[in-house]
Amino acid sequence: MRALVRKTITKEEAKILMEKDNINFEHPIIKKIIKKCSKYTKRNSASAPSYLRIDSGKHGHTWHKDTGTSNHMPWCNYGLSTLLSYPEDDGLFKYKSPELSYTQAEHYLNTIVHSSDEYHMVEPSKNRTVLLMFLA
Secondary structure, X not given: OEEEEOOOOOHHHHHHHHHOOOOOOOOHHHHHHHHHHHHHHOOOOOOXXXXXXXXXXXXXXXXXXXXXXXXXXXXXXXEEEEEXXXXXXXXXXXXXXXXXXXXXXXXXXXXXXXXXXXXXXXXXXXXXXXXXXXXX
């Protein structure tokens, strides 16, 4: 399962998330995103052992599933990715089979949702700050 949920957050909410150090599933913006994506995840809240983090950098991510490269997160059922930083021209988000990709402009302030069995990657970029959530 794959979906792009549009307008899950505003520019102001993205800025708030990028400035906070201790975002958790009780934060109102996080709850809002989960609710907007619930059509696909069938979840209105996160249950343990769900996990989230803000990921920044230029490194990208190689092909993987959200259960982890060494299957260290077998509990993960859904991955959610919301681009918080202003989009650059690089850093494509790609699915493997069937092929599908999203530019940073398509991903910005929107949430990509997929089941944890979907192989995906992100190309390296000049700038990319993203909220990642892994739901049990």
